[in-house]
Structures are given as structure tokens and as C-alpha cells.
Amino acid sequence: MQSTSSSSFFVGEHLLMQKINAMVRRVATTDATVLITGESGTGKELVARAVHTYSPRASCPFVAVNCAAIPEELLESELFGHVRGAFTGALAARVGMFQLADGGSLFLDEIGEMSVSLQVKLLRVLQDREVRRVGADQPVSVNVRVIAATNKDLAAEVEKGAFREDLFYRLQVIPIHLPPLRARRSDIPLLVQHFLGKLNLKYGRTIELAPETMVYLWEYDWPGNVRELENLVERVIVLSDDDVVVPDELPSYVRSFISEKKLPNPTLSNGELDLQQAVEQFENRLIDEALRHANSNITAAARILKVNRTTLIAKLRRRRSAATLLPREDSGDPQAG
Ligand SMILES: Nc1ncnc2c1ncn2[C@@H]1O[C@H](COP(=O)(O)OP(=O)(O)OP(=O)(O)O)[C@@H](O)[C@H]1O
Ligand SMILES: [Mg+2]
Structure with a gap:
């Protein structure tokens, strides 16, 4: 293991x-x-x-x-x-x-x-x-x-x-x-690195993922969870010609996932807008992005966002308790580590 x-x-x-x-x-x-x-x-x-x-x-x-x-x-x-x-x-x-x-x-x-x-x-x-x-x-x-x-x-x-x-x-x-994996997205980069290491060794390759490629993997919903992720890493290692995998080399259902996903794009509905909710969605999006850049390292992500580590942890906790209140909303919830 x-x-x-x-x-x-x-x-x-x-x-x-x-x-x-x-x-x-x-x-x-x-x-x-x-x-x-x-x-x-x-x-x-x-x-x-x-x-x-x-x-x-x-x-x-x-x-x-x-x-x-x-x-x-x-x-x-x-x-x-x-x-x-x-x-x-x-x-x-x-x-x-x-x-x-x-x-x-x-x-x-x-x-x-x-x-x-x-x-x-x-x-x-x-x-x-x-x-x-x-x-x-x-x-x-x-x-x-x-x-x-x-x-x-x-x-x-x-x-x-x-x-x-x-x-x-x-x-x-x-x-x-x-x-499910989508309820712990912050583990995705770690799992990707783990499987890259293991499968590069198996196939005698030195494949890496371009940072944009990781964005797609982070956003995807992974219905087949870790097994699906492992299979996808194996697939790109076997099929990639270059050492750095770009998003184009991902299966189309993964690539198209982000565009189909509802991105927060707040507009006035019925002449109203929940400002706090809109700001929170936007903040969550930036936090996700920072975590992704930082390979899920909270300290590094906090540095990117120019906030204290404790502030970031508090924000992640708040998101998690919100997610527990809404059991179906289990996506996009990276956590404090
Ligand atoms: N946290 C993890 N770290 C590393 N590898 C993992 C992790 N979780 C799952 N895997 C790997 O993902 C694959 C699927 O895991 P496993 O077979 O244990 O899932 P499962 O829940 O039994 O799935 P199923 O319900 O389809 O039988 C295995 O290759 C396993 O080694
Ligand atoms: Mg099983």
C-alpha cells in the first residue's frame, strides 16, 4: 500500500x-x-x-x-x-x-x-x-x-x-x-501525483500534467471516483506523445464538463441579487484555484491569496459545515489540511 x-x-x-x-x-x-x-x-x-x-x-x-x-x-x-x-x-x-x-x-x-x-x-x-x-x-x-x-x-x-x-x-x-471524490477535491492533485508516479514507473515514462490540465481534473465530478481517476492517468500516460499532457489530450467528456458546469455568474434575477451569496461563490472559486495551484497545500494557497493560513482554514471549515447542512451539495469542498 x-x-x-x-x-x-x-x-x-x-x-x-x-x-x-x-x-x-x-x-x-x-x-x-x-x-x-x-x-x-x-x-x-x-x-x-x-x-x-x-x-x-x-x-x-x-x-x-x-x-x-x-x-x-x-x-x-x-x-x-x-x-x-x-x-x-x-x-x-x-x-x-x-x-x-x-x-x-x-x-x-x-x-x-x-x-x-x-x-x-x-x-x-x-x-x-x-x-x-x-x-x-x-x-x-x-x-x-x-x-x-x-x-x-x-x-x-x-x-x-x-x-x-x-x-x-x-x-x-x-x-x-x-x-465520493467530488466531496474531497483537494485530494485530486495528490492522487494524480501518486498515480503518475506509479504508472510512469510501470510504463517507463516521465509524463506530467500541464497546470491547465489539472484544472479540468479538479472540476470534473468523477462518478467512478478514485478508480476512474487512476484509469484516466493510465490512459494519458499510454496515449500521450509528449511529456506534458495538455487539456486537449483529455477525454472529451472531461473537457466538456467545465463548460457544462454552472459557473457562478451572478446576475439580477427578478431585479434582485443575493450579494453575500454571490460574493461567497466567487470567493470559493478563487480559493479552489489557489488550492489547485498550491497542490492542495493550505499554507501555500494562503500565501497566493495573501491571507493568513488560519483565515483560509476558517473559510474552508465554514464551507464544509455549509456542505454538511446540505448533504446533496457535496461538490467542490476542499478542506483544511
Ligand atoms: N485513497 C486512495 N489512495 C490510493 N489509491 C486509492 C485510494 N482509494 C482508492 N484507490 C485505488 O482506486 C482503486 C479502486 O479502489 P477500491 O477497489 O478499493 O474501490 P471500491 O470502493 O472497492 O470500488 P467498487 O465499489 O467498484 O468495488 C484501487 O486501485 C485502489 O487502490
Ligand atoms: Mg470493491
């Missing part, structure tokens, strides 16, 4: 990520079940691996099962194993993932896709700490730490009756929510 600083297992200095980093280290020392939520590509698996890596179980296996990738009828035997002849095709006995992960951690990815009948069996395993192979009479005890992840809203699934409430509460003893 890469890091920007020795205290972090992932790239990111946004306050939200610092909190997650601290949380991961704290829960790693326990055996508590962790439920990691977040949009696709936000780093759920990375966090799951970190919980294992920092735990006393690190020398035992980390076993990952993608519940969405395995057909329902096979998932039970995949998880719990089966005895010979348990069902048609069960020619030999098989050990399940729970037993393979014994002493270590089992990562149940896309847990929201698990059928309700299997959810019941999983709950029993979590409570009794023993598994029964398909077709077996006797259970065997297992010592496994379970880490689950989903990009679904499990509480809503519970509401709909698609996910069992008892299992939901059993899983989310420690909930960790990964914010």
Missing part, C-alpha cells in the same frame, strides 16, 4: 480521509465487524485490506469474496464449504472461505447482493462463530474477523425488506463511510 505520509495507508489529506485513517487504525486492534460503504471506486477494498493489515491478524489470511459475482446457489458452499455428495456436482468435499480465512479476516464484498436466505445463515455464523458445511451434520468453529462492504444504501434495503435488519445491525458495529 502506498502512502503520502508514513501515518497513512492511502493517499488523501482531506479531513474526512484523516478521520477514516484514524478510525481504521483504531478498529484494526479489535475484532469488531466493520461495514464499509461508499460509491463505486472510493476505496472500500483498500480500507478493508488496511483494517486487516493493521490488525493482529495480519499474518493470517485476508480472504475476499465478491457476493455479487457468485451465483446464489454456489455462494453458500463457497462461504461455508460442502461435504462430498452434498449436491449434484459436489464430487469432492470443499473447504469454505470462512475456514480458509481462519485466524484472519474475511472480506464480504457487495454484501447487499446476498440473498435473504443466506443472510440468515451468515447471521448465525457471526453469532455462533461456527460454520456448518453444506451437507454436514456438525458445525466447526472458526475464528474470523468479518469486514463487509457495499455501495448500496443498506438501511434503505432494510426498509424495503431486501436486507435483514438483524444482520444489518450485526454487520455495522463499526460503520465506515467513504466519501
Whole structure:
């Protein structure tokens, strides 16, 4: 696992990520079940691996099962194993993932896709700490730490009756929510540098991004989050002829994003104008620009803006609390670092 600083297992200095980093280290020392939520590509698996890596179980296996990738009828035997002849095709006995992960951690990815009948069996395993192979009479005890992840809203699934409430509460003893990348834009330059370093090495290149190119990456909304960013960096490294990537070399959907985005352009509507709001929008825009130039370094950004570092931090805090009040407005919120 890469890091920007020795205290972090992932790239990111946004306050939200610092909190997650601290949380991961704290829960790693326990055996508590962790439920990691977040949009696709936000780093759920990375966090799951970190919980294992920092735990006393690190020398035992980390076993990952993608519940969405395995057909329902096979998932039970995949998880719990089966005895010979348990069902048609069960020619030999098989050990399940729970037993393979014994002493270590089992990562149940896309847990929201698990059928309700299997959810019941999983709950029993979590409570009794023993598994029964398909077709077996006797259970065997297992010592496994379970880490689950989903990009679904499990509480809503519970509401709909698609996910069992008892299992939901059993899983989310420690909930960790990964914010989308657009809610922590100040991490974008750091991630870009991280992936440039890693992928330049892989392809034997020395590609950099022109500062204008970074503007587009900062403004883009990243529906596929960090994975999308990583793929884009790989794409420009592979396709670029020059050492410095200019905006023209970005995919058109990234380039056209800024122009489609509503830029603050205050005018009188119905003969009125909220001056304070207009000024704040404009100020936010300049702060974003300074942070971008400063590669998200708050001290350097404050110097560019000719304000005190503490003043800038206060402004960023104010923006963040405004963003928390409006949960849907999660874009463009760089933070104090
Ligand atoms: N903070 C980060 N620092 C460095 N790399 C990251 C970070 N977050 C995610 N990545 C990288 O982005 C990619 C996607 O991360 P990951 O597979 O953990 O996401 P995910 O949330 O499990 O996605 P999905 O829901 O699509 O399975 C991986 O290559 C991972 O290493
Ligand atoms: Mg994943």
C-alpha cells in the first residue's frame, strides 16, 4: 500500500480521509465487524485490506469474496464449504472461505447482493462463530474477523425488506463511510501525483500534467471516483506523445464538463441579487484555484491569496459545515489540511 505520509495507508489529506485513517487504525486492534460503504471506486477494498493489515491478524489470511459475482446457489458452499455428495456436482468435499480465512479476516464484498436466505445463515455464523458445511451434520468453529462492504444504501434495503435488519445491525458495529471524490477535491492533485508516479514507473515514462490540465481534473465530478481517476492517468500516460499532457489530450467528456458546469455568474434575477451569496461563490472559486495551484497545500494557497493560513482554514471549515447542512451539495469542498 502506498502512502503520502508514513501515518497513512492511502493517499488523501482531506479531513474526512484523516478521520477514516484514524478510525481504521483504531478498529484494526479489535475484532469488531466493520461495514464499509461508499460509491463505486472510493476505496472500500483498500480500507478493508488496511483494517486487516493493521490488525493482529495480519499474518493470517485476508480472504475476499465478491457476493455479487457468485451465483446464489454456489455462494453458500463457497462461504461455508460442502461435504462430498452434498449436491449434484459436489464430487469432492470443499473447504469454505470462512475456514480458509481462519485466524484472519474475511472480506464480504457487495454484501447487499446476498440473498435473504443466506443472510440468515451468515447471521448465525457471526453469532455462533461456527460454520456448518453444506451437507454436514456438525458445525466447526472458526475464528474470523468479518469486514463487509457495499455501495448500496443498506438501511434503505432494510426498509424495503431486501436486507435483514438483524444482520444489518450485526454487520455495522463499526460503520465506515467513504466519501465520493467530488466531496474531497483537494485530494485530486495528490492522487494524480501518486498515480503518475506509479504508472510512469510501470510504463517507463516521465509524463506530467500541464497546470491547465489539472484544472479540468479538479472540476470534473468523477462518478467512478478514485478508480476512474487512476484509469484516466493510465490512459494519458499510454496515449500521450509528449511529456506534458495538455487539456486537449483529455477525454472529451472531461473537457466538456467545465463548460457544462454552472459557473457562478451572478446576475439580477427578478431585479434582485443575493450579494453575500454571490460574493461567497466567487470567493470559493478563487480559493479552489489557489488550492489547485498550491497542490492542495493550505499554507501555500494562503500565501497566493495573501491571507493568513488560519483565515483560509476558517473559510474552508465554514464551507464544509455549509456542505454538511446540505448533504446533496457535496461538490467542490476542499478542506483544511
Ligand atoms: N485513497 C486512495 N489512495 C490510493 N489509491 C486509492 C485510494 N482509494 C482508492 N484507490 C485505488 O482506486 C482503486 C479502486 O479502489 P477500491 O477497489 O478499493 O474501490 P471500491 O470502493 O472497492 O470500488 P467498487 O465499489 O467498484 O468495488 C484501487 O486501485 C485502489 O487502490
Ligand atoms: Mg470493491
